[in-house]
Amino acid sequence: MSGLKQQLLARIEASGPLTLAEYMGECLLHPQFGYYATRDPLGVKGDFTTAPEISQMFGEMLGLALAQSWLDQGRPAPFILAEIGPGRGTLMGDILRVGLAVPGFVEAAEVHLVEASPVLREVQKASLGNHELRWHDHVSTLPDMPLFLVANEFFDALPIRQYVRDGDGWCERCVSASEGALCFSLGPALPQPALTHRLKDTEDGQVVEHCQPCEAITAEIGARIKARGGAALLIDYGDWVSLGDTFQALKDHAHVDPLSDPGEADLTAHVDFEAMTRAVPCAYSRLTPQGVFLERLGITQRAQALAKGLSGEKLESHIAAHRRLTHPQEMGNLFKVLALFPDQSPPPPGVEQ
Numbered sequence: 512m513s514g515l516k517q518q519l520l521a522r523i524e525a526s527g528p529l530t531l532a533e534y535m536g537e538c539l540l541h542p543q544f545g546y547y548a549t550r551d552p553l554g555v556k557g558d559f560t561t562a563p564e565i566s567q568m569f570g571e572m573l574g575l576a577l578a579q580s581w582l583d584q585g586r587p588a589p590f591i592l593a594e595i596g597p598g599r600g601t602l603m604g605d606i607l608r609v610g611l612a613v614p615g616f617v618e619a620a621e622v623h624l625v626e627a628s629p630v631l632r633e634v635q636k637a638s639l640g641n642h643e644l645r646w647h648d649h650v651s652t653l654p655d656m657p658l659f660l661v662a663n664e665f666f667d668a669l670p671i672r673q674y675v676r677d678g679d680g681w682c683e684r685c686v687s688a689s690e691g692a693l694c695f696s697l698g699p700a701l702p703q704p705a706l707t708h709r710l711k712d713t714e715d716g717q718v719v720e721h722c723q724p725c726e727a728i729t730a731e732i733g734a735r736i737k738a739r740g741g742a743a744l745l746i747d748y749g750d751w752v753s754l755g756d757t758f759q760a761l762k763d764h765a766h767v768d769p770l771s772d773p774g775e776a777d778l779t780a781h782v783d784f785e786a787m788t789r790a791v792p793c794a795y796s797r798l799t800p801q802g803v804f805l806e807r808l809g810i811t812q813r814a815q816a817l818a819k820g821l822s823g824e825k826l827e828s829h830i831a832a833h834r835r836l837t838h839p840q841e842m843g844n845l846f847k848v849l850a851l852f853p854d855q856s857p858p859p860p861g862v863e864q
């Protein structure tokens with residue numbers, strides 16, 4: 512039995528069931544056994560692949576959208592160029608490279624990375640070594656300056672809680688122990704003030720998820736953009752309002768039981784964007800499908816330009832990457848973009864207010 516499973520079973524025995532958020536937090540970030548704390552999970556050899564790892568075009572489009580917002584806001588200098596959950600640093604590398612096409616942008620940027628994993632911080636140091644980098648555990652310690660920020664597949668890794676509707680109350684779905692194994696259990700029906708608005712669009716027995724850190728982090732980013740200017744492009748899978756159980760585990764690019772091997776699989780949940788915008792004090796865009804967003808920014812023209820230098824297998828995989836990022840049956844529709852920007856500024860290109 513893994514060390515983390517043993518620890519979790521002992522903790523449940525001593526002090527009762529864990530919330531899903533407690534379980535997710537331990538599995539992903541436990542300093543000794545946590546999934547992100549102990550490995551680089553990305554890429555073909557890892558457990559999952561993300562948009563920036565599929566093609567440089569993704570980061571190029573995001574970088575140009577941020578740079579356009581920076582121009583629209585009068586080229587503030589210096590400013591914070593930040594990424595939360597930067598993985599291997601690939602997206603930030605592509606942003607910094609394409610940003611050179613916009614005079615003054617990279618020179619004015621102070622690069623800040625919010626990253627919880629010591630292993631991934633090392634990978635980021637290696638991939639972005641020619642830039643001065645500053646790391647943070649949390650967005651709250653970013654300097655008080657104009658903030659241009661990206662996050663891709665970050666919010667889906669934040670701990671959620673799950674509730675099953677029971678009359679006007681909610682039973683929390685927890686992690687308990689039975690005969691040496693972890694299992695789901697349901698708590699008693701209780702009122703949940705944070706879910707009052709969901710009494711309108713749910714029925715008895717339906718599952719609703721709530722991600723408190725998603726809301727707190729987005730509110731903090733929005734407050735900084737309101738006070739100092741900037742823009743944020745938040746990309747994740749999910750929808751305006753989520754309904755049902757979206758808690759899932761991925762290992763070796765396949766779904767596995769999220770309770771079977773704590774710390775060994777990536778745990779995620781769909782992002783509930785409407786809830787994320789509730790406490791945002793600045794303007795925000797309509798939720799835009801990733802495919803639409805990238806097409807509006809000119810990814811097809813960029814793909815055609817890059818294709819000119821390619822042939823054979825390289826050309827085929829380049830065409831497949833463009834399709835994977837944009838096609839509605841691949842990542843184009845599942846992933847959504849939410850942009851935050853100052854009330855008095857236009858939205859970043861690619862999204863509408």
Ligand code: SAH
Binds near residue numbers: 539547561563564665
């Ligand atoms: N954005 C990258 C990586 C996505 S994986 C890409 O698209 O390829 C999720 C990233 O978020 C990893 O870098 C992980 O270590 C980081 N992460 C997860 N939970 C975090 C938390 N609570 N605080 C900071 N970083 C976190």
